[in-house]
Amino acid sequence: MSRKHNATGRSTGDGHFIQMHEWFFKSHAWQAASVYEQALYLAIKRRYNGRNNGDIPMSHREAEQLLNCSNRPIAKAFAGLEEKGFIKPVTKGSFDWKVAKQGKNHGRSTRWELTELPPDLPQRVLGGGTKEFMSWKPKEKSAVCPEHTSGTLSAYHEKSMVCSEHTMKAGVYAHGTR
Template sequence: MKPTTKRRANKTGRSSGRFVMLPEWLQKSDAWASLKPGPRALYVELKRRFDGTNNGGIFLSHRDAAAALNVNKDTVAGWFADLQERGFITLTQGGHLGPSGIGMAAKWALQEEGLDGKAPAKGFMAWRGKQNPVPKTRTPRPKFPDTL
C-alpha cells in the first residue's frame, strides 16, 4: 500500500499536482502534425515518467506502455518506432535480461530535453515527411469528358 502524502493547497484552495507540459513549438512541428493519436498518447506517457533529471533513463517497457494505454503490446511497438523515426525519442539502452534472469525494461531519452549536460537534440524539428511529387509526364485529365 502506498503511503499517502497530503498536498498543500495553493492560495485558491486547490492542490497543485503534477502535469505534463507539451510546448507550443513542439506541437507546431511537422513531425507532431504527422503523428496519429496513438503515438501522441505514448509520448505523453513517456513524458509523464520524466521527472526533470532522469532523461536517458526513462523506463518504459512495451508491456507497461500497452497496459497504461489500454492497447496490445504489438500495437505499442509500432508507436515506439514512429516516435523514434520522427526524432521525438531515442533508445539509450535496449530491454534485456538482467544478471539474475529478470527482464529489464528499455531506457528512453526525450529529444526535447537535454541529455548528459548537452543541449536538446530536437531531431523532430528537422523531420520532413516523405514527399511523393506528381510526375510531370502524366497524361492530363480531359477538360470535357465524352458524353453519349
C-alpha cells in the same frame, strides 16, 4: 476537496505537471504523428522527473497497458517516435537480464531519452536537447511516372508502390524491371 500543505505552505499534491510548448505542437513531426504516437510520447514524458532523461523506463508491455491497446499499434508508435526524432533508446531492454553488476535487480525495459530535453545521464547537460524532431520532414510523395501509365494521374503514391496494369504487362515497375 481540500489540499494538504507542508510547513512552507506548498501543496503536497500527488504529482507534477507536464510542460508542453506551443512550438512543439506546431512542429511538422508532431502534426504528422499518429494518435498512438502522441499518446505514447505523453506516457513516456510523464515518467520524466527532471533528473532522469536518458533513463526513462518504458517497455512495450507497459505501454500496451497504459494506452489500453494491442501490441501492433504500440510497436508502430515506438518506431514512429524514433523515426521522427522524438525519442532515442539509450539502453535496449532484454528478457535475458537477470541481475545488474552491483547485485541489484534492474529493470528489463528499454531506457529512453526525450530529445526535446537535455540529457541527464550519464552526466547532466545544461544546454538544450537535440530536438531532432524539429528537422524531420514528411516523406515526399511523387506522382506516378507518366511514361509508365496509361491514363491520367489521379493519385499520389510513393515511388516504391507505383504499379499500374499497363506497367505490369510491360514488366516495368517503379523500382526497376521484373
